[in-house]
Amino acid sequence: MKRSRSAVLATTSVLALTLAACGGESGDSSGGGGGGFEPRGDVTMIVPFGAGGGSDLAGRATATMIEAANGDVGVNVENREGGSGAVGYSAFLGEAGNAETLLATETALLALPISGEVEFDYTDFTPIMKLADDFTLMIVNADSPYQTCTDVVEAAKTERIVAGISGITGLDNIVFTLTEQETGVEFDRVPFESGGELTAALLGGQIDIASLNPGEIIGQLEAGEVKALCAYSEERYSDYEELADIETAKEQGIDVAFAQFRGVLAPGGIDDAAREFWIETMEAAVETDEYQQYIEDNYLQANTAAGDDFVTYLEGNNELLQQVLEG
Incomplete structure (x- = not known):
């Protein structure tokens, strides 16, 4: 029996759950992050696509909302285009352990490894926050x-x-x-x-x-x-x-619906304090007026998932994309 593609693919949207309260030893989160890690200078936000597209808009909006959530953090956006996102993600792979670099992520995070064109997958990075769903x-x-x-x-x-x-x-x-x-x-x-x-x-x-x-x-x-x-x-x-x-x-009469997620990654290999800092920062960021403006300006669905819940979402979305791109 044929299974509705929109019914199958839409299941990813229900995977996003509210992240449980973060560990009590991360320090005061009122400034947007825990006390065990603070960026030493401006943070770099890599956008793995060229200027003007949805990923570029997402990366620049995310930088703005991070700065609004934590006035002590400055974010510089850097476009690393090429290879349908492979150039940017590969450069980000080389930032392992560097918690002062982030990446504005989307469906290419999962689709690139499925295509067999790269030597990484989402488990090589640190998922921080799913920000929204973006249809076309x-x-x-x-x-x-x-x-x-x-x-x-x-x-x-x-x-x-x-x-x-x-x-x-x-x-x-x-x-x-x-x-x-x-x-x-x-x-x-x-x-x-x-x-x-x-x-x-x-x-x-x-x-x-x-x-x-x-x-x-x-x-x-x-x-x-x-x-x-x-x-x-x-x-x-x-x-x-x-x-x-x-x-x-x-x-x-064309039974197709699929959303691209928008989100934020930190590099792999960062310590727990840095991961906690960025999760708390992004939880504060999605409460800002800048986040709401981004959602409204770009006609998004504000479905968020932080930390482990973002990982769960990626696991489910990866399985669905494998069915589409390999099937």
């Missing part, structure tokens, strides 16, 4: 003849449809793969290094379709430069007036 929209140029995702699928049965993707491990490639598996069609892929490059290619007519996070494309949507054909989400964006009328793929 299928986007076309404003003058495209397609009005729904179903139109695109029907066209793909008889003609070449060029899909831009931000690397083979990106959420866009995952939802396009799920769409292919669900409908039996096949898209031609053209890889780009970031959502910003992907948007430019779409506007320039180099590709037919793209799958972009709302936060990446909202400006072009509101300007009428592009149009959204469907949302790869469980439900419509009813809380966001500007997106509320976009049908889900499932409403159009």
Whole structure:
């Protein structure tokens, strides 16, 4: 019996639980962290993708909310793009034991190892906090003849449809793969290094379709430069007036929904005091106005999980991605 892809993949969202109270020996957490570790200078936040995309937005917003939560911590954002995230994650792997470097993480953390292109997996790092879930929209140029995702699928049965993707491990490639598996069609892929490059290619007519996070494309949507054909989400964006009328793929007969997580990693090999400091800092960060602004500006679902609960989420999400990318 065929199992609903949205039902299978949506199970990850229920894995996020509230982290139990942290150990009592970590010191006063009112400043955003325990007393056993304090950064000696500015912290580096690595973004493993180029400027302008959802990962870049996440990394810069996370830096801002950390600084808001703990006024003693400064965070510098550093883009390390290349290899669909592999360059940035590999550089971060080399920071083992350095608790003054963080990374803005997403689904590539799991998809890259499954692809067999890298020599690490999520267990080589220290999961700190899952910040949110981020769904995508299928986007076309404003003058495209397609009005729904179903139109695109029907066209793909008889003609070449060029899909831009931000690397083979990106959420866009995952939802396009799920769409292919669900409908039996096949898209031609053209890889780009970031959502910003992907948007430019779409506007320039180099590709037919793209799958972009709302936060990446909202400006072009509101300007009428592009149009959204469907949302790869469980439900419509009813809380966001500007997106509320976009049908889900499932409403159009394509049973696909999958969210990219947004989160924060510390390097592997850090001590318990440093791990505790960053967990407490991020727990304070998600209580800030800056976090709420990030969620609202980027049309996210504020599903958080800290420390061990983030690890549990990653375990479950990794199993599901293996089914998709290896199956």
